[in-house]
Amino acid sequence: MRRLTRRQTLGALGLGAASLPTLHGLLPHQGLHGGGSTAAASAPGGGHGNGHGGGVNGPTFKRGDVVDHRANGFNPTDILRDFDYGKTRRLASGRVLREWEVFAVDKEIEIAPGVTYPAWTYNGRVPGPTLRCREGELLRIRFVNGSAHPHTMHFHGFHAAGMDGVPEEGDGVIASGDSTVYEFEAEPFGLHFYHCHVSPLAEHIARGLYGTFIIDPKDKRADADEIVMVMNGFNTNFDAEGNQVYAVNSIAFHHVDEPIKVKQGELVRIYLVNALEYDPINSFHIHGNFFEYFPTGTRRQPTDFTDVVLLGQAQRGICEMRFPHTGRFMFHAHKTEFAELGWMGFFEVSA
Amino acid sequence: MSSTEQPAPGRAPLGALDRAPAWALAIVPLVLIIGALSAFAAFGGSTLGERVGPAVEELAVERTVLRPGEIDLTVRNTGPDPVDIAQVFVNDAYVDYSTAAQRIGRLGTQTLTLRYPWQEDSPYVVTMLTGTGVTIEHEIEAAVETPASNASFFGLMALIGVYIGVLPVVLGMLFLPLLRRLDGRWIRLAMAATVGLLGFLVVDGWLEGSEVAASSSGAFGGVELVVIGAALAYFALTAIDRYLLSHRDAAKAKGASGHRLALMVSIGIGLHNLGEGLAIGSAYAIGALALGAFLIIGFAIQNTTEGLAIVAPLSDERPSIGRLALLGVIAGAPAIAGTVIGAAAFNAELAALLIGVGVGAIVQVIQQLIPAMRDHTGRALYPASIGAILAGGAALYITGLIVAG
Numbered sequence: 001m002r003r004l005t006r007r008q009t010l011g012a013l014g015l016g017a018a019s020l021p022t023l024h025g026l027l028p029h030q031g032l033h034g035g036g037s038t039a040a041a042s043a044p045g046g047g048h049g050n051g052h053g054g055g056v057n058g059p060t061f062k063r064g065d066v067v068d069h070r071a072n073g074f075n076p077t078d079i080l081r082d083f084d085y086g087k088t089r090r091l092a093s094g095r096v097l098r099e100w101e102v103f104a105v106d107k108e109i110e111i112a113p114g115v116t117y118p119a120w121t122y123n124g125r126v127p128g129p130t131l132r133c134r135e136g137e138l139l140r141i142r143f144v145n146g147s148a149h150p151h152t153m154h155f156h157g158f159h160a161a162g163m164d165g166v167p168e169e170g171d172g173v174i175a176s177g178d179s180t181v182y183e184f185e186a187e188p189f190g191l192h193f194y195h196c197h198v199s200p201l202a203e204h205i206a207r208g209l210y211g212t213f214i215i216d217p218k219d220k221r222a223d224a225d226e227i228v229m230v231m232n233g234f235n236t237n238f239d240a241e242g243n244q245v246y247a248v249n250s251i252a253f254h255h256v257d258e259p260i261k262v263k264q265g266e267l268v269r270i271y272l273v274n275a276l277e278y279d280p281i282n283s284f285h286i287h288g289n290f291f292e293y294f295p296t297g298t299r300r301q302p303t304d305f306t307d308v309v310l311l312g313q314a315q316r317g318i319c320e321m322r323f324p325h326t327g328r329f330m331f332h333a334h335k336t337e338f339a340e341l342g343w344m345g346f347f348e349v350s351a
Numbered sequence: 352m353s354s355t356e357q358p359a360p361g362r363a364p365l366g367a368l369d370r371a372p373a374w375a376l377a378i379v380p381l382v383l384i385i386g387a388l389s390a391f392a393a394f395g396g397s398t399l400g401e402r403v404g405p406a407v408e409e410l411a412v413e414r415t416v417l418r419p420g421e422i423d424l425t426v427r428n429t430g431p432d433p434v435d436i437a438q439v440f441v442n443d444a445y446v447d448y449s450t451a452a453q454r455i456g457r458l459g460t461q462t463l464t465l466r467y468p469w470q471e472d473s474p475y476v477v478t479m480l481t482g483t484g485v486t487i488e489h490e491i492e493a494a495v496e497t498p499a500s501n502a503s504f505f506g507l508m509a510l511i512g513v514y515i516g517v518l519p520v521v522l523g524m525l526f527l528p529l530l531r532r533l534d535g536r537w538i539r540l541a542m543a544a545t546v547g548l549l550g551f552l553v554v555d556g557w558l559e560g561s562e563v564a565a566s567s568s569g570a571f572g573g574v575e576l577v578v579i580g581a582a583l584a585y586f587a588l589t590a591i592d593r594y595l596l597s598h599r600d601a602a603k604a605k606g607a608s609g610h611r612l613a614l615m616v617s618i619g620i621g622l623h624n625l626g627e628g629l630a631i632g633s634a635y636a637i638g639a640l641a642l643g644a645f646l647i648i649g650f651a652i653q654n655t656t657e658g659l660a661i662v663a664p665l666s667d668e669r670p671s672i673g674r675l676a677l678l679g680v681i682a683g684a685p686a687i688a689g690t691v692i693g694a695a696a697f698n699a700e701l702a703a704l705l706i707g708v709g710v711g712a713i714v715q716v717i718q719q720l721i722p723a724m725r726d727h728t729g730r731a732l733y734p735a736s737i738g739a740i741l742a743g744g745a746a747l748y749i750t751g752l753i754v755a756g
Binding site: 056059063112236238337342 | 439448
């Protein structure tokens with residue numbers, strides 16, 4: 001079905017292009033016409049530039065092409081284990097107050113080698129920062145809208161109606177240049193999601209305004225190598241019909257070139273979040289291993305021991321596993337179309 | 352400039368301009384035009400303000416070559432702005448590919464070699480993702496390995512050209528002895544049937560040319576190429592005809608007109624067969640045509656009637672075998688060139704132009720034949736000739752059904 005609509009879109013290419021001017025007109029045009037990929041190819045730390053796959057060996061971007069993470073301002077490998085705990089202080093009541101400042105900013109990012117996307121971001125990265133706190137704390141998030149468009153931050157969890165980050169409740173929509181403070185208690189514990197809730201909703205999310213929100217239980221989870229994987233995609237032609245690029249943490253095939261390094265036998269905990277728009281489902285599959293699955297992370301008992309989970313939009317869950325063998329093990333969406341459009345990577349398990 | 356000194360009534364008296372030499376009147380406006388355009392190119396852009404909207408990115412795939420594990424696309428930028436092809440996916444899977452340069456300038460071309468394990472007979476959609484995220488798709492309706500362009504392949508193409516062009520035309524010419532026996536009335540009807548037959552070819556060529564033009568990238572025009580080709584052929588043939596006429600008339604009185612007419616008909620049909628051969632060769636090259644003996648027979652039957660059209664004007668003549676053979680080659684041999692060119696380097700724009708040439712040539716031939724249809728009262732259209740025209744058209748329509756089958 002999607003292919004049909006894509007073809008139709010192509011037929012109306014002029015029309016599709018006509019919907020772009022408002023976006024492009026507002027954004028800086030730096031590096032709009034690629035060249036970024038050639039710059040990136042020689043950039044240090046750009047990964048194994050020779051690539052992987054091709055032909056029967058699997059999908060790949062044009063071999064040798066890599067994304068310029070430095071120009072993007074974020075590297076998906078760093079995002080995996082980057083937890084933003086904010087600033088804490090103890091209130092007179094003895095309770096912990098945890099504070100963050102999050103700003104929205106429009107930013108052109110290179111989502112695939114040579115392909116730029118006019119993103120709307122929290123803190124200049126897609127996905128936004130992984131905000132992490134402990135159950136029962138008082139949370140205060142100061143949101144500054146530096147984007148040219150109106151935005152909010154809407155958190156999944158318990159909070160007052162005025163703190164919901166939706167239009168016409170509390171401070172409602174935060175206009176460009178304005179700011180607000182969201183304040184609520186951290187509950188319930190689990191793996192949550194935050195995103196912009198301004199209309200058109202699908203676009204505000206798809207443009208990149210989403211992030212992971214982790215509330216740790218009062219009694220800590222077992223020590224583990226913790227990894228955040230936000231499954232997302234980019235509808236680069238803005239036809240609102242599926243996506244052209246699929247990934248974890250935005251950069252497709254990134255972990256094919258730069259496998260995620262883990263230790264054999266060590267507990268690995270993946271905070272898996274589905275932020276994909278324009279496709280009803282997403283999935284996660286791991287090779288050579290099975291995991292305990294905790295949907296939304298709100299119960300301490302796993303509901304499944306599996307190697308594939310299926311997630312709808314904004315669904316998330318915690319996967320806990322230990323790799324029994326060393327070597328390279330693939331992980332990817334078992335919606336294989338997404339895998340071949342970028343949503344795949346490798347774990348590199350060492351002794 | 353050497354006209355009278357007396358100003359014409361109502362005209363201004365002669366000024367300095369009228370006395371200036373003619374070359375100056377040509378040079379001065381040219382210099383001014385170049386100067387004004389250069390000034391605009393240098394400074395005028397700023398007077399138009401900022402460009403509104405994103406770059407317009409358009410690409411057309413002009414040629415697709417399939418080899419085991421590889422797909423070659425020759426892509427042309429048909430839009431006003433340069434296009435960067437950043438990545439490519441085939442049936443929703445990103446593929447490795449190689450190309451000389453990522454950026455394609457306006458009207459520039461680039462060949463992308465995709466590494467993809469395609470399967471015989473399967474359909475594919477190749478999507479080119481540009482640097483700005485625009486997707487441009489190219490559909491391969493059924494993947495078929497492109498024949499290797501070697502000597503035996505071109506030999507086969509030439510043979511097909513002989514089968515569909517030379518042989519049937521020559522066979523059709525074998526009706527000449529019969530035509531000789533017929534009296535003038537029947538000859539006129541044979542001419543009318545030929546006109547009907549050629550009229551059908553005009554319509555057929557026009558439709559095919561339009562179809563081919565529609566499938567072209569449009570960078571160099573579409574249907575107007577058919578029109579240009581037709582006009583070129585029509586006027587070129589008219590010029591040749593006038594030239595032949597002025598020379599022959601001086602030599603002999605009326606005797607050569609049959610030969611001249613036969614030559615013009617064979618040139619016209621030859622140009623038509625060039626376009627037809629092109630269409631057949633290209634269809635075969637891209638695997639869109641299953642070349643069966645039946646199809647060849649269909650084309651051959653159809654083209655046999657073309658041979659008849661060539662010899663119809665010769666019913667009063669005594670042409671030598673050599674002359675007849677030459678006429679047959681002129682009419683038939685272009686089909687060989689057409690199949691070879693079509694199979695080797697098919698280009699929709701060139702095909703549209705050449706098919707247009709065939710159309711214009713045949714219109715010119717029809718115009719030549721009409722006088723030979725006239726009865727003793729000087730009418731070209733009378734019940735019998737109308738019937739013959741329709742019969743000629745119907746003959747091609749029916750033989751055309753065999754080809755379609």
